[in-house]
Amino acid sequence: xxxxxxxxxxxxxxNRAGVWTFLYVLxxxxxxxAGRIFAEELEVTLTSGVLKWNKIPWANEYHxxxxxxxxxxxxxxxxxxSVDIDAYIDGLIEAGRLKNTGEHQLYMEAYxxxxxxxxxxxxxxxxxxxxxxxxxxxxxxGPVTRLSDSAGYDSSTGILSWSKYSNLAKIYWYDVSNSGxxxxxxxxxxxxxxxxxxxxxxxxxxxxYSESFLIVLTxxxxxxxxxxxxxxxxxxxxxxxxxxxxxxNSSTAGIESEYEYTGTAIQPKPLNVIVNSKVLKEGTxxxxxxxxxxxxxxxxxxxxxxxxxxxxxxxSFLIVKTMPPITASVSGGTLSWxxxxxxxxYSYGAAGHYQLTSELSADIHAFxxxxxxxxxxxxxxxxxxxxxxxxxxxKKLQNWSKNIIYxxxxxxxxxxADVSEEVESTPAAPSQTAVRSASDVYPEKPAKLAAxxxxxxxxxxxxxxxxxxxxxxxxxxxxxxRTSIMITWKKVKGAKKYIIYGNRCGPGKKYKKLDTLGKSKxxxxxxxxxxxxxx
Numbered sequence: 162x163x164x165x166x167x168x169x170x171x172x173x174x175x176n177r178a179g180v181w182t183f184l185y186v187l188x189x190x191x192x193x194x195a196g197r198i199f200a201e202e203l204e205v206t207l208t209s210g211v212l213k214w215n216k217i218p219w220a221n222e223y224h225x226x227x228x229x230x231x232x233x234x235x236x237x238x239x240x241x242x243s244v245d246i247d248a249y250i251d252g253l254i255e256a257g258r259l260k261n262t263g264e265h266q267l268y269m270e271a272y273x274x275x276x277x278x279x280x281x282x283x284x285x286x287x288x289x290x291x292x293x294x295x296x297x298x299x300x301x302x303g304p305v306t307r308l309s310d311s312a313g314y315d316s317s318t319g320i321l322s323w324s325k326y327s328n329l330a331k332i333y334w335y336d337v338s339n340s341g342x343x344x345x346x347x348x349x350x351x352x353x354x355x356x357x358x359x360x361x362x363x364x365x366x367x368x369x370y371s372e373s374f375l376i377v378l379t380x381x382x383x384x385x386x387x388x389x390x391x392x393x394x395x396x397x398x399x400x401x402x403x404x405x406x407x408x409x410n411s412s413t414a415g416i417e418s419e420y421e422y423t424g425t426a427i428q429p430k431p432l433n434v435i436v437n438s439k440v441l442k443e444g445t446x447x448x449x450x451x452x453x454x455x456x457x458x459x460x461x462x463x464x465x466x467x468x469x470x471x472x473x474x475x476x477s478f479l480i481v482k483t484m485p486p487i488t489a490s491v492s493g494g495t496l497s498w499x500x501x502x503x504x505x506x507y508s509y510g511a512a513g514h515y516q517l518t519s520e521l522s523a524d525i526h527a528f529x530x531x532x533x534x535x536x537x538x539x540x541x542x543x544x545x546x547x548x549x550x551x552x553x554x555x556k557k558l559q560n561w562s563k564n565i566i567y568x569x570x571x572x573x574x575x576x577x578a579d580v581s582e583e584v585e586s587t588p589a590a591p592s593q594t595a596v597r598s599a600s601d602v603y604p605e606k607p608a609k610l611a612a613x614x615x616x617x618x619x620x621x622x623x624x625x626x627x628x629x630x631x632x633x634x635x636x637x638x639x640x641x642x643r644t645s646i647m648i649t650w651k652k653v654k655g656a657k658k659y660i661i662y663g664n665r666c667g668p669g670k671k672y673k674k675l676d677t678l679g680k681s682k683x684x685x686x687x688x689x690x691x692x693x694x695x696x
Contacts, residue, residue, distance in 0.1 A: 203271055203283040205285070207246070210290065211247075225269045227259060227266065228284075250290055265289075266285075268283070270283075310324075312393075319397075321352065321353050322351060331382060332382075333380055364401050364469075372396060374394070375392060376393050404466075404471070405436075406447060407474045411434075414431070417478060420480055425455065427460055428454060434446075445468060447464045448465050451463070457482040458479070459477055460477070497521060505551065505552060506551045507519070507548060509548050511532065511546045511547075512538040512544055514537060526567060529571075530569050540569055543564050545562060553643065555646075618671060619671070645686055648685050648687070649684045662675060
């Protein structure tokens with residue numbers, strides 16, 4: 162290796178006339194010490210890839226570089242007295258700023274940043290060093306054809322073709338992507354059908370469906386070292402067989418069966434939409450839309466296929482509004498409750514029998530006594546009492562119930578009830594196996610229709626007629642609106658039809674036949690009633 166040292170006069174801007182020249186000469190001859198003019202020379206040693214040197218007076222910075230083509234002004238800077246020159250060379254090679262030839266020219270200078278002068282310099286070369294892992298640089302034989310000059314994509318055929326790069330290029334890597342992630346395929350040929358490659362990859366799921374793709378082509382040495390690169394974004398709609406979004410191989414997670422009412426639109430996000438074991442991507446494979454999903458009832462999420470997926474699937478769920486409870490209490494014989502939000506009418510009851518009212522209280526003991534005296538319910542030690550709230554359309558909003566202990570002193574009215582057989586104490590709203598009085602009508606002991614009809618239509622009061630049996634029909638009347646009432650009942654085994662009788666309550670008012678319904682019916686509504694009138 163040949164080593165050179167010397168004293169540098171410095172990097173100056175040139176001659177200046179007049180007073181500036183005088184001041185500069187004065188600075189050199191008078192103000193600088195004699196030791197500055199006669200600067201020391203750099204003494205550099207190179208051991209195991211590390212440069213070390215002596216401290217130079219007036220130098221506050223040291224520059225080191227590898228002299229190479231086109232980058233002569235690139236250098237490293239340090240204030241210390243050593244540097245790992247091998248690491249510096251390796252970094253330049255990895256960055257593509259230096260060819261890995263194994264021979265390099267080293268250069269150093271002691272520098273003053275205040276006067277912009279090189280005080281002393283040193284060079285050495287050729288210095289032999291190869292990058293420890295990258296292959297040595299090979300000079301190509303013959304002409305080099307850059308991929309940027311030869312590569313081209315024909316959208317009508319789908320063919321990507323190119324010319325041979327040089328004798329150093331032994332293999333070409335090409336790939337297509339829509340996400341920037343590449344998994345290159347290799348070939349020694351000079352053309353490939355890119356459209357076919359896209360179709361196959363989109364079909365097998367290794368490439369996401371898109372209509373825009375990035376093509377990448379590289380020329381490489383036999384060991385894989387990249388020599389040149391070309392890339393282009395193309396537009397292409399894959400030619401594939403659409404896949405149904407629905408079917409037995411499809412599933413969707415993340416949608417609950419029920420959501421709490423909030424007053425705002427409920428829009429749950431579907432998770433893990435899977436078709437044929439592949440997790441689909443929203444926006445790429447499907448889009449999401451929603452119903453209004455605001456009011457209580459049924460809401461839905463709709464998934465519509467996109468790209469390679471077709472069809473749609475609607476996933477329904479319930480929106481449930483939890484109503485606040487009715488606040489009610491019993492004091493003495495008075496059942497009272499607070500006004501319920503949205504309610505326009507109420508009903509109160511005992512043992513499954515109810516009375517409509519617009520008031521906020523009722524004498525529940527008197528109501529129970531009346532039911533017992535009519536023989537409608539048996540006398541027991543406890544009773545289930547209830548309060549129900551209805552809106553203006555007769556829809557039940559909420560109900561309240563409680564068991565109370567009450568020792569009624571009421572006696573059964575023998576003019577309307579047959580007490581030839583003692584009635585046992587039974588729970589409220591007795592079941593179909595309850596003990597019956599001898600006059601009760603039930604499936605095993607049916608009555609003649611004509612006889613029952615005569616008994617009802619000739620009744621002179623609104624008390625239950627002889628043979629009435631609540632335990633089977635369990636009929637109940639509720640306000641449907643301000644001018645309508647809905648009657649509901651349970652089906653009775655063996656019944657072929659149901660006949661509705663009714664009229665206004667009060668003396669002299671007799672029952673009339675109002676309607677006949679089929680055996681499948683369990684409700685009936687009477688409209689155009691007079692507001693505030695009992696029936």
